[in-house]
Amino acid sequence: MRSSLKLTKLGWIALTCFVLSLFAFIYLSPFIRSFVASFMTWEQASRYPPEWIPDPFTLENYMKLFKLELFPRWIFNTALYAGLIVAGNIMFSSMAGYAFARLKFPGRDALFSALLALLMIPIFVTLVPNYIIIYRLGLIDNIAGLALLSLANVPSTFLMRQYFLSLPQEVFDAARIDGCGPIKTFFYICLPLAKPALGAVAVYQFLGAWNAFLGPLVFLRTPENFTLPVGLSFAFQRSMWTEYTPIIAGSLVAAAPTIVLFIALNKYLIKGIVIQAGKG
Amino acid sequence: MARVFLENVVKKFGKVVAVNHVTLEVKDKEFMVLLGPSGCGKSTTLRLIAGLETPDEGKIWIGDRLVNEIDPTKRNVAMVFQSYALYPHMTVYRNIEFPLKMARVPKEERRRKVIEVAKFLGIEDLLNRYPKQLSGGQQQRVALARAIVREPEVFLLDEPLSNLDAKLRVKMRFELRRLLHDELQITTIYVTHDQVEAMTMADKIAVMNAGKIMQVGSPIDVFEKPANIFVAGFIGVPPMSFFEGTLIEKQKSLFLDLGSVLFRIPKTYYSALHPHVGSEIVMGIRPQDIKVTLEPQEDSYEGKIVGYEPLGTETYIHFTINGTKEYIAVIPRGMRISLKRKVYWKSNPQKLYFFRKSTGEAIY
Numbered sequence: 001m002r003s004s005l006k007l008t009k010l011g012w013i014a015l016t017c018f019v020l021s022l023f024a025f026i027y028l029s030p031f032i033r034s035f036v037a038s039f040m041t042w043e044q045a046s047r048y049p050p051e052w053i054p055d056p057f058t059l060e061n062y063m064k065l066f067k068l069e070l071f072p073r074w075i076f077n078t079a080l081y082a083g084l085i086v087a088g089n090i091m092f093s094s095m096a097g098y099a100f101a102r103l104k105f106p107g108r109d110a111l112f113s114a115l116l117a118l119l120m121i122p123i124f125v126t127l128v129p130n131y132i133i134i135y136r137l138g139l140i141d142n143i144a145g146l147a148l149l150s151l152a153n154v155p156s157t158f159l160m161r162q163y164f165l166s167l168p169q170e171v172f173d174a175a176r177i178d179g180c181g182p183i184k185t186f187f188y189i190c191l192p193l194a195k196p197a198l199g200a201v202a203v204y205q206f207l208g209a210w211n212a213f214l215g216p217l218v219f220l221r222t223p224e225n226f227t228l229p230v231g232l233s234f235a236f237q238r239s240m241w242t243e244y245t246p247i248i249a250g251s252l253v254a255a256a257p258t259i260v261l262f263i264a265l266n267k268y269l270i271k272g273i274v275i276q277a278g279k280g
Numbered sequence: 281m282a283r284v285f286l287e288n289v290v291k292k293f294g295k296v297v298a299v300n301h302v303t304l305e306v307k308d309k310e311f312m313v314l315l316g317p318s319g320c321g322k323s324t325t326l327r328l329i330a331g332l333e334t335p336d337e338g339k340i341w342i343g344d345r346l347v348n349e350i351d352p353t354k355r356n357v358a359m360v361f362q363s364y365a366l367y368p369h370m371t372v373y374r375n376i377e378f379p380l381k382m383a384r385v386p387k388e389e390r391r392r393k394v395i396e397v398a399k400f401l402g403i404e405d406l407l408n409r410y411p412k413q414l415s416g417g418q419q420q421r422v423a424l425a426r427a428i429v430r431e432p433e434v435f436l437l438d439e440p441l442s443n444l445d446a447k448l449r450v451k452m453r454f455e456l457r458r459l460l461h462d463e464l465q466i467t468t469i470y471v472t473h474d475q476v477e478a479m480t481m482a483d484k485i486a487v488m489n490a491g492k493i494m495q496v497g498s499p500i501d502v503f504e505k506p507a508n509i510f511v512a513g514f515i516g517v518p519p520m521s522f523f524e525g526t527l528i529e530k531q532k533s534l535f536l537d538l539g540s541v542l543f544r545i546p547k548t549y550y551s552a553l554h555p556h557v558g559s560e561i562v563m564g565i566r567p568q569d570i571k572v573t574l575e576p577q578e579d580s581y582e583g584k585i586v587g588y589e590p591l592g593t594e595t596y597i598h599f600t601i602n603g604t605k606e607y608i609a610v611i612p613r614g615m616r617i618s619l620k621r622k623v624y625w626k627s628n629p630q631k632l633y634f635f636r637k638s639t640g641e642a643i644y
Contacts (some may be wrong), residue, residue, distance in 0.1 A: 168365065174328075174367075174426075176332065177379075178379035193367075193369055
């Protein structure tokens, strides 16, 4: 009886491992394919059925990439864009989250519900109005102008609000009795305690900004101001065809910081998910 | 130092009246305990005094100042919370220093005061540690130090011992009283649901229930002369046993008709109870004042044991008279008892309490 139970349990574990491995392979296969293709010639990479071993093995795609004059500039632009967005979100989303979680003001909950409702509006709907605003501000083709649109966003605000709600009320009461108004409480108590949530916001926003394509494509015009994803697409797109293998190589190079970041900070990403799943 | 005075204070949360027309005076240097069950409004009352809540009606005075509109930061009160509410990202030193820093006290003076208070509370070795590295008792001392360092006019404590283990609680109970009352002589308002804490620490106890103050008095007063059934039942371990019945008079003697039993009321109570003949009343007897024997005695009544709780030094027995309501008595250890056993009980004739059944108010 006992051994049959043990066998059933082992069977379930084996099945779980198989299913998880299958899904992991399915999710990883485009990345593996990209990695392999980045060492192939375009002729081999475009063959059907797909081939998985580079023959001949070539570094030509990477050479083309690093020969691009604007490649370092695009990396700098992307870093600047991501940096501005991370800084903006840490500052504004944490302040907004604090206000929604801990301050009492008329219409607070209605305003927060309205903010959440924004999540249901597709980005394409706001693209044109945003373009007009940025155009009127004279910030088209400007990294700062593009970043301005994303300095605060709803998911980050929501995450910070949830985190501040999870902190014990007594700490806030103690701070108030000890002489802190709302602003001092934010800077002396909330921000230092919010490091895990701020870490999660930073990682999410960095990943989003580093990989952003649509925004930079619409709002940036001159190649010098492009971010990496747009720059790569621009560099290897010809009038009749596109050189995909250098783009693939470029995408892998571009993905490197995000992969490193994910490995180093994935606890913050998980923390972020846990916080958002917390009490409302 | 200051007197605290609450005048007709009301606090509502939606439709719930948490504090209902409370009037309370805490004299300068007095140690007042707000005692009551969970949800009775005692913590809300404390938060109103601290300024963490705003009253819907009434006035709150600290010293000569009406503080209704004064921000908690400017009330010069200090508060110790149930969870201690230490700032987890600050060391013990920074925690204690924090209120001084917010008050813009110069750095050198802050340092001097923090060290002085830490020495006073015996925590100078812990100054570089973080709260999570401290035991419950140590955390509590740090919370006290953070409160004391400001030299407040009023000390507010919200169930500060409830997170400690039983042994440490007894020790800290004594220390807190000595520190706040005997040494610092600061007006203190202490919230607890533990009546032993209240009895052992307070100069005065304010017993609260359902947002109202039921009685204010010295610990002995509220124990010996409860103003109503609630206070009588809440103060005392184990709780007072209540016998409900109709008061009747036979041949110039008063009896409480308990249904199956006619309880003879001692002559001492005749004049006080006589106006209530024919009414439903409640008689209260503290379990310590019920004598239980295995054999019948003069003026004893029969009962049946339905449960017992041996405590080592003594045993609480639960018995019934007519099989419905349960009463509690304390018997000495060593007495041979068993479930469903017949016993005989009688009361200490000097220690009976009588209440109106309709209002719960004390008659005698």
